[in-house]
Amino acid sequence: MPARVILGFLALALGACSTASSKGRVEKFERTxxxxxxxxxxxxxxxKKMRVYLADDSDKRxxxxxQAGKNDLGPEEGMLFVFPTDGYLSFWMKNTPLPLDIAFLRADGTVINILxxxxxxxxxxxxxxxARYALETHAGWFLRNDIEPGDRFDLSLPAAGR
Structure with a gap:
């Protein structure tokens, strides 16, 4: 009986590690x-105006x-990911504790889709x-501000951000 109990606990522990890992919570992350x-x-x-952090190089992207917390991102703030060329963009939320919305934008700033x-x-x-850009902001920002696919952001970016 003790061997069964030990095997049972081992199976539970492995299952818990697997679940935590699939959620992305296990890995320690330090910003560089x-x-x-x-x-x-x-x-x-x-x-509708917002201030954004500009992620315009590979390290920032x-x-x-x-690891951004509530105090790192104000209610009318976000992050604009700038890519050098158009392409299918894909993001995940590894090590990201805040619920976010993301809008993918064409080179002219037109919203393609929001997730x-x-x-x-x-x-x-x-x-x-x-898409050329991805815009992340607090969950619900696009809905609260009536921004939807087909709307266009003014992207008057600094020269280095294009």
Whole structure:
């Protein structure tokens, strides 16, 4: 009987590790690019303005809003991921504790699709067609501001961000 009990506990422990790992909560993550080093710009769509961190190089795009807490992202703030060319974009929420929404944008700033992303979720959240930009913000921001596919953000980006 003790061997069965030990095997049972071992199976439960392995199952718990597997579940935690699939949620992305197990891995320790340390930022290498502090949010304070990101350039900040203002974006607007339908007369709704927001300030965004500009993730315009591979290191900043890789870390994005990982480990960002409620105090790191104000209610009218987000992060704009800038890519050098159009392509199908895919994101996940590894090491990301905040629920976020993501909008994929064409090169002219037109919204392609908007998705709701769950904290720590390792699922892929992808653009419906080739996109140049991805805009992450607090969950519900696009809905609250009546921003939907087909709307256009003014993307007057600094030269380095294009």
């Amino acid at each position: 690019v502090p949010l304070s080093s990101y350039q900040r710009i203002e974006l607007a769509a339908k007369n 890789r870390e994005g809003l990982m 709701a992303m769950k904290p720590y979720d390792l699922s892929n959240y992808s653009s419906a067609e080739p």
